[in-house]
Every structure is written in C-alpha cells, then in structure tokens.
C-alpha cells in the first residue's frame with residue numbers, strides 16, 4: 001500500500017482556507033483542493049466546483065464544510081456531498097493524512 005504523495009506542510013494551509021495541488025502532481029483529471037477546517041483537520045476534494053469552474057481551494061472552510069467562492073454552494077468536507085444550490089452534484093473526496101506536520105494525499109482513494 002502506498003504511503004501517499006507528500007504535497008504540502010500543514011503550515012502551508014491557513015486555517016479556514018485551502019490550497020490547490022496541481023493535477024500534474026496528483027495524476028488526477030482535476031486539481032485537488034486541500035482544505036483545512038477550523039479544527040485543523042485537513043480534507044481533500046476535487047478542486048473544481050461541480051456547478052461551474054470556481055476553485056474550491058479559494059472558498060471558505062468552516063465547521064465541516066467548504067463554501068464555493070463564486071455562487072456559495074456548500075460541500076461536506078468529509079464526503080463531498082453538496083449541501084445547497086446552485087450546485088447539484090457532489091464533489092469527489094480523496095483520502096488525506098497529516099503525519100509529523102506534513103500532508104500526504106492519496107489521489108483517487110476514498111477517505
């Protein structure tokens with residue numbers, strides 16, 4: 001089993017915000033957003049909002065959800081489930097781990 005890809009340090013991601021990891025690094029069809037919740041848990045979702053083309057890494061992260069910066073749809077950080085219009089499709093979640101302050105991503109693996 002893979003140890004994952006080290007993609008960032010926890011300190012690279014401000015609390016309540018996100019950063020996008022380029023698909024050239026993740027090997028996925030979309031960039032992947034690393035999203036640091038207000039309790040410091042890090043989650044990973046496909047970066048492109050399922051409504052249009054906004055980057056979820058540019059959104060607001062709070063109490064288990066990320067809010068799209070363009071039209072304010074919310075997605076569950078844990079499952080990617082969409083919580084409000086205008087988006088109607090869930091975001092794709094990926095497994096992520098933080099070990100010794102470093103963030104490891106498992107692209108394509110379920111959390």
Ligand code: FES
Nearest residue numbers: 049051052068071
């Ligand atoms: S682009 Fe995200 S809600 Fe419209």
